[in-house]
Amino acid sequence: MALFNLPQPEPDPLLQLIGKYRADSRTDKVDLGVGVYRNDLGETPVLAAVKAAEMRLQEHQLTKSYLGLTGDTEFVETLGELLFGNTATVSGAQTPGGSGALRLAAEIYNLAHPDGTLWIGTPSWPNHIPLTESAGVHTNTYLYFDRNTQQILFDNLLDTIARTQPGDAFMLHGCCHNPTGADLSNDQWQELARQLAEHSLIPIIDLAYHGLGDGMAEDLASTRLIVEVCPEVLVATSCSKNFGLYRDRTGAVFMASHDKKTASIAQAVFGQIARKIYSMPPDHGAAVVRIILQDSTLTNQWQSELRLMTSRVKSLRQAMAQACPSLEFVVQQKGMFSLLPLSTAQVHSLINDHAVYLAGDGRINVAGCQIQQIDKFIESLESVGFTGVCS
Numbered sequence: 001m002a003l004f005n006l007p008q009p010e011p012d013p014l015l016q017l018i019g020k021y022r023a024d025s026r027t028d029k030v031d032l033g034v035g036v037y038r039n040d041l042g043e044t045p046v047l048a049a050v051k052a053a054e055m056r057l058q059e060h061q062l063t064k065s066y067l068g069l070t071g072d073t074e075f076v077e078t079l080g081e082l083l084f085g086n087t088a089t090v091s092g093a094q095t096p097g098g099s100g101a102l103r104l105a106a107e108i109y110n111l112a113h114p115d116g117t118l119w120i121g122t123p124s125w126p127n128h129i130p131l132t133e134s135a136g137v138h139t140n141t142y143l144y145f146d147r148n149t150q151q152i153l154f155d156n157l158l159d160t161i162a163r164t165q166p167g168d169a170f171m172l173h174g175c176c177h178n179p180t181g182a183d184l185s186n187d188q189w190q191e192l193a194r195q196l197a198e199h200s201l202i203p204i205i206d207l208a209y210h211g212l213g214d215g216m217a218e219d220l221a222s223t224r225l226i227v228e229v230c231p232e233v234l235v236a237t238s239c240s241k242n243f244g245l246y247r248d249r250t251g252a253v254f255m256a257s258h259d260k261k262t263a264s265i266a267q268a269v270f271g272q273i274a275r276k277i278y279s280m281p282p283d284h285g286a287a288v289v290r291i292i293l294q295d296s297t298l299t300n301q302w303q304s305e306l307r308l309m310t311s312r313v314k315s316l317r318q319a320m321a322q323a324c325p326s327l328e329f330v331v332q333q334k335g336m337f338s339l340l341p342l343s344t345a346q347v348h349s350l351i352n353d354h355a356v357y358l359a360g361d362g363r364i365n366v367a368g369c370q371i372q373q374i375d376k377f378i379e380s381l382e383s384v385g386f387t388g389v390c391s
């Protein structure tokens with residue numbers, strides 16, 4: 001008799017989609033599923049700046065002895081400078097990817113506010129709720145976006161803030177909202193920052209796609225604004241997408257605080273939490289990012305590779321809208337994703353009958369499309385009865 005009576009877990013839908021796509025033998029298949037950048041050959045090559053940094057690392061690394069609970073301090077410092085400039089007092093820790101960063105952010109929030117609620121606007125990245133709840137955080141949701149009209153429900157967001165308690169937390173997507181691609185306008189960010197501070201709320205910013213929307217400075221502007229206005233902010237960041245380091249699990253969590261003492265205690269607390277979960281983060285990806293960010297030639301090379309990725313995504317958005325007027329809204333949206341108003345049956349038909357892979361909620365990864373696949377994508381959409389937005 002088995003001593004373990006384990007419930008069979010439900011497979012993660014996004015990760016399951018990767019397997020289904022790989023197993024599909026149709027040669028005209030289109031991968032708009034998981035959030036991985038692809039070039040026009042459908043590949044996700046290692047960036048040249050990353051390759052160069054890896055070669056330097058291999059040549060110069062003398063030891064693989066432990067670094068410490070918060071990882072590579074210089075990686076954290078240089079990444080912190082990239083994100084916040086010199087405008088904020090931040091402390092941070094290297095983490096296993098953006099998910100590890102979110103977990104540490106959730107843990108430290110729960111430690112300080114065990115009775116607080118983390119508010120998450122829906123739709124959101126599907127892992128936000130399970131990941132933060134598994135750290136013991138109580139979550140609640142509000143509707144952020146109406147997929148049928150492709151509008152952000154900003155009034156609903158403000159009404160939600162009015163219902164919060166001081167010390168509650170608010171999950172924000174720093175830029176390139178996942179899954180909708182619909183970011184707040186500058187005025188809305190200003191208003192949001194003001195309201196968060198006025199209601200003594202703690203923003204937790206998930207920053208995973210900076211550099212892939214309008215450019216690095218533009219994409220970071222909202223995070224910097226929130227950090228300037230709100231006394232304490234948690235930022236969970238990932239190098240998966242903008243450095244293409246997906247499998248190397250490279251990320252960091254930061255606490256930006258107007259109070260120096262809080263920031264410095266947070267640093268020690270991050271280490272203490274990490275020790276209880278995984279002890280220390282993996283080194284390789286962080287060392288690569290540090291080498292790139294500490295060398296102006298490699299930084300320029302990385303930034304120009306990132307700009308190419310960004311302009312490719314923008315031109316794909318334009319090409320989609322040109323080929324199909326019902327998709328006009330995707331041009332206004334930022335980053336890799338848009339959320340199409342499609343039913344579950346339409347999504348199933350796209351995958352099963354047309355080999356067009358997308359997430360079950362209708363999210364497409366624009367960056368997964370090859371330019372020569374756009375016609376097939378549009379024809380497939382039309383044949384499942386996609387009609388665009390409601391007026």
Ligand code: LMR
Nearest residue numbers: 014033034035036125178
């Ligand atoms: C996505 O949203 O597709 C990516 O962030 C991958 C993931 O882990 O969900």
